[in-house]
Amino acid sequence: MSETSNCTGWLRFPKIGLRMFRFDFAFVIRQRSVHCLVDEARKKSFSSDMKWGSHIDAILKKAFNRLNGIRRLKSVLSRVVKETLYKSLVLPIVEYGSVLFDNCSACLKLRLERLHRNDAVIVTGAFKNSSFARLLNELGWDSLEDRRKLARLSLFKKMTLSAQFHKDGNVNEILVPEYLHSMVPPSVGDRSGYVLRNAGKLDNVKTRLVSSYNSFLPKTTRDWNSLLSDNNDLKAIQQSKTIESFKANYKKQFLRTPNPLYRIENGGNMHQTRLRLGLSQLRAHLFQHNLIDNPTCQFCGLEPETTSHYILKCPTYTVHRVRILMGLTNLLDAPYIAGLNDDKIVQLFLHGDPLLRPPRGWLIDLQIDTTRSILMHKLLMADVLKH
Numbered sequence: 499m500s501e502t503s504n505c506t507g508w509l510r511f512p513k514i515g516l517r518m519f520r521f522d523f524a525f526v527i528r529q530r531s532v533h534c535l536v537d538e539a540r541k542k543s544f545s546s547d548m549k550w551g552s553h554i555d556a557i558l559k560k561a562f563n564r565l566n567g568i569r570r571l572k573s574v575l576s577r578v579v580k581e582t583l584y585k586s587l588v589l590p591i592v593e594y595g596s597v598l599f600d601n602c603s604a605c606l607k608l609r610l611e612r613l614h615r616n617d618a619v620i621v622t623g624a625f626k627n628s629s630f631a632r633l634l635n636e637l638g639w640d641s642l643e644d645r646r647k648l649a650r651l652s653l654f655k656k657m658t659l660s661a662q663f664h665k666d667g668n669v670n671e672i673l674v675p676e677y678l679h680s681m682v683p684p685s686v687g688d689r690s691g692y693v694l695r696n697a698g699k700l701d702n703v704k705t706r707l708v709s710s711y712n713s714f715l716p717k718t719t720r721d722w723n724s725l726l727s728d729n730n731d732l733k734a735i736q737q738s739k740t741i742e743s744f745k746a747n748y749k750k751q752f753l754r755t756p757n758p759l760y761r762i763e764n765g766g767n768m769h770q771t772r773l774r775l776g777l778s779q780l781r782a783h784l785f786q787h788n789l790i791d792n793p794t795c796q797f798c799g800l801e802p803e804t805t806s807h808y809i810l811k812c813p814t815y816t817v818h819r820v821r822i823l824m825g826l827t828n829l830l831d832a833p834y835i836a837g838l839n840d841d842k843i844v845q846l847f848l849h850g851d852p853l854l855r856p857p858r859g860w861l862i863d864l865q866i867d868t869t870r871s872i873l874m875h876k877l878l879m880a881d882v883l884k885h
């Protein structure tokens with residue numbers, strides 16, 4: 499009852515912070531009967547049965563409105579700008595309070611991921627049918643599900659730390675209110691006087707319903723315990739001293755890192771991206787996706803028009819190819835060139851080489867720009883698919 503009155507007080511407080519608002523909902527989830535205390539401005543997006551459908555409808559509507567604004571400008575904005583706009587205008591809407599609605603149904607989660615996918619298509623200029631996993635790898639993004647998991651674990655880490663301290667022992671920053679800190683379940687080591695291997699594991703929160711089983715506290719406690727394995731890297735993540743080091747270690751272990759070479763703006767990188775994704779206007783790609791019935795190259799008719807045929811073999815582009823390869827020999831060492839077989843040359847054109855450090859790596863990338871312009875010329879001629 500005292501918790502209920504505390505919650506009521508916070509929600510009525512006129513200068514309530516956004517961060518505090520999120521915590522209040524954590525409490526509301528725990529005490530379902532007090533969900534009506536949600537402030538009037540946001541009440542409309544929550545249904546009385548505490549399901550997340552109407553809430554997700556509301557945030558998706560708002561997010562798609564903004565995404566459509568970016569879509570209208572996609573031909574004039576660079577990839578980096580489109581990515582920045584998405585992360586600053588759309589993602590905050592989709593992820594606000596995401597630690598709470600992470601127990602929504604699989605169908606609702608899929609709708610959220612569809613928004614994420616739509617934006618990945620807009621940013622990269624890829625075709626709609628492109629693989630979502632490849633799009634995420636291309637951009638170095640993580641799925642919204644993975645991002646929500648990190649958000650949940652970060653909040654849980656704050657709950658276990660409660661506050662951050664200076665070296666002299668004084669409190670530097672209070673991370674969560676005391677009532678959230680007190681929600682952290684006791685560990686096996688707290689209950690037992692013995693030295694046990696699983697002393698750091700927290701007691702799982704007992705639940706009666708599946709909906710409660712997947713709600714913030716039970717689900718995050720299980721995820722937290724899963725970090726306590728024999729793997730020292732995972733243990734190091736869990737035992738991080740600060741919230742910043744926890745996030746950095748977790749990202750390093752579990753999340754993707756963007757490849758800076760993929761983000762170079764040169765006017766032709768959209769087509770190079772499509773080749774990397776395995777769905778471009780090359781006939782072998784279209785055939786693979788059941789869009790045409792014959793993969794054979796329409797210019798030479800010798801073999802299927804695959805990426806390697808296009809870059810290395812098709813006689814239509816011999817002049818361009820010789821020029822590009824000559825350019826590469828001027829930039830790279832002779833032993834490196836000697837070690838390049840056909841597959842490695844294709845890899846070099848599409849992905850660069852992480853072993854080539856700047857500035858040499860960047861020079862090669864600039865050289866590859868010429869190849870991109872050739873590719874673009876060919877791909878623009880065969881305008882089969884539309885966005």
Ligand SMILES: [Zn+2]
Nearest residue numbers: 795797798812
């Ligand atoms: Zn050909």
